[in-house]
Amino acid sequence: MDVINNKKSDADKSGLDFVVMPKFEGTKPATPPADGPANLVSRPAPQRGKKTIAIIAGIFTIAVLAAAGYYIYMRIQANLPNVQPKLSIDDPATLARADTDDDGLSNEREDIAGTDFQKADSDGDGIADGDEVDIFGSDPMLFDTDSDSYDDGQEVARGYSPVLNSTDRADSAERQKWLQKSVDLGLHEPTITTLRTKADAAAASNKTLYVNKAYNYSVEYPQELVLREENNGQTVGLYIAGSAPDEEITADPFVITLAGQAEAQNLKDWVTAVYERYQAVEELNINGASAVRLRSMTADEYGCSNDGIFFRKGNSVIAITWNCSDSAALDQYYTGIVNSFKFR
Ligand SMILES: [Ca+2]
Ligand SMILES: [Ca+2]
Ligand SMILES: [Ca+2]
Ligand SMILES: [Ca+2]
Known part of the structure; x- marks a missing residue:
């Protein structure tokens, strides 16, 4: 987490060399091993009879090992607990709590809101279902919540209220609430892209x-x-x-x-x-x-x-x-x- 927290370094305190960005602790890729020299050592040709015996013995050994491996594998499987996949319908509580489409709404809350739990932006207005419900207060199932012909994504990005059919911009308190909730809860895609691309709310x-x-x-x-x-x-x-x-x-x-x-x-x-x-x-x-x-x-x-x-x-x-x-x-x-x- 050091990468994302702007920690004050000792250098900062001196005020001489003020390093404001945290260091990115990346890892250096390992140097690929150089190709070794080709094996140039010559060997004597093996005798034919011995070679046939060696092949038969090899096949036999592989067959025995395979049978033993299969037997051990079946024994281990028989003794293992029955591991459920992460989102199994056999565990409704887990499924309900999960946010399958990563839009900020758990599957359970998607069910209540009537949204698609496999689609981050159910109404296609550029704002993720969870961000509509928790941050902007717009209807996640309505492309244009206030029916003023501007979709919710466009309105939010330009600083207009998506819920009031008004030519006035969202007031400062509403925008401040959006901003604080965005920071507290985090925005989800496609909201992040919409806010970046549709307009500049700061300009508004x-x-x-x-x-x-x-x-x-x-x-x-x-x-x-x-x-x-x-x-x-x-x-x-x-x-x-x-x-x-x-x-x-x-x-x-x-x-x-x-x-x-x-x-x-x-x-x-x-x-x-x-x-x-x-x-x-x-x-x-x-x-x-x-x-x-x-x-x-x-x-x-x-x-x-x-x-x-x-x-x-x-x-x-x-x-x-x-x-x-x-x-x-x-x-x-x-x-x-x-x-x-x-x-x-
Ligand atoms: Ca969801
Ligand atoms: Ca959804
Ligand atoms: Ca939406
Ligand atoms: Ca609208």
Whole structure:
């Protein structure tokens, strides 16, 4: 779990070499063994009679061993307890508790909701059955719960209420409730993909401009998040409004802070060297500033992936990180914050 929890390292405490991303503890693939030299040792030709006897003896030995093996196998089978498959109809309690289609609703709850226990999105609106019931409050059997001609997935992704036939966006309290429940319960597919692809909910909400005086940059953040500063803005954290923030600002879902000093190296080389275990490096231009994005090779069960974006001003490298201890529901907010980043 170290991979997904942003643990504060000793290096963090010194403030000199602030490493905000946890190290990915991958395993190095074993080196394949080199092919050995061919067996070039010549042997004398065996005599024909002895060879025939050896073949007959070999066949006989194999037959005896096979018979013995079969006998032992049957004895073991006879003495083994009758192991049931995981989802056997012989064990209704297990079957009821299981979530066969991994949509957040147990089979028992699918039965109550009238949804298909083998289909994650029974009504095909892009939101998983369990997420409709537990997070967004929409009907998992209705493609367009409020009959306003926009399907539930489209509405949620764009910040509209799927249950109120209204041209107004879902209010801040409702969106905040979605966000908190998404983080608490985790989103299921296809909801994660729908929220990522259909629209940008962060763009739909009111934003606040924050100006940082320590490093002279600005970012915009949505009203679903609360921003806090430490050390006169040297570290900035953003957490979900209404939730109790962690004692450590660096444990916030989003952190903006000094990652280190790049000196003579270019930004990409510096990032690659410092975060050597994260290989996926992408060079971007965000609002006129060159940036490097690092994508984690790991993703947790909720699909979040420990991304980091690095900007450079002089030798200082500023990083915006999305800590992987939080749900994929925060992905769109992260993207919104990153895309609003500007040096002033
Ligand atoms: Ca299910
Ligand atoms: Ca289902
Ligand atoms: Ca659905
Ligand atoms: Ca609708």
